[in-house]
Amino acid sequence: MVKVEIVEEKDQQDNSPYASSSSSRTSSSVSLSSVGSDPDAEESFYERIAALVDIVPPSTRHKISTRFSRTTGFLTSSGKLVGNLVWIVTTSALLIGLPLALSLEDEAKIVAQEKEMLAQQQGAQHMASMYAPPNPNDSQQKGVVPPGF
Structure with missing residues (x-):
């Protein structure tokens, strides 16, 4: 708790910027701008922010802290869940999809090879029939079967 007391002028030091020669307490011969508004050179930015903690009431600080920790926990658990799902999908695609794609290829x-062999056999028969005289004994046409069947 802060205790406020009035200090008499005779107790003040002579080098105080607020000391005045007049007897009136309301008048001032020294302006506040000449007091020195430069921040302490040894005080860091973090120390200034840490000093602002006293401005916020403890109940509000507690609410902010719990909300921040809950949000952090939620984001962490969500990130782990999404990471696990991505891992499952990619490994499944590699283990199932890749062999399937290779077998289809x-x-x-x-x-394509069977079609090519069939086309070659048909071309060979067509060429043979163009140069060979027609045979009257060959009234039936034989079916074309690729080798291996």
């Missing part, structure tokens, strides 16, 4: 290559 291999199947597409096999189908």
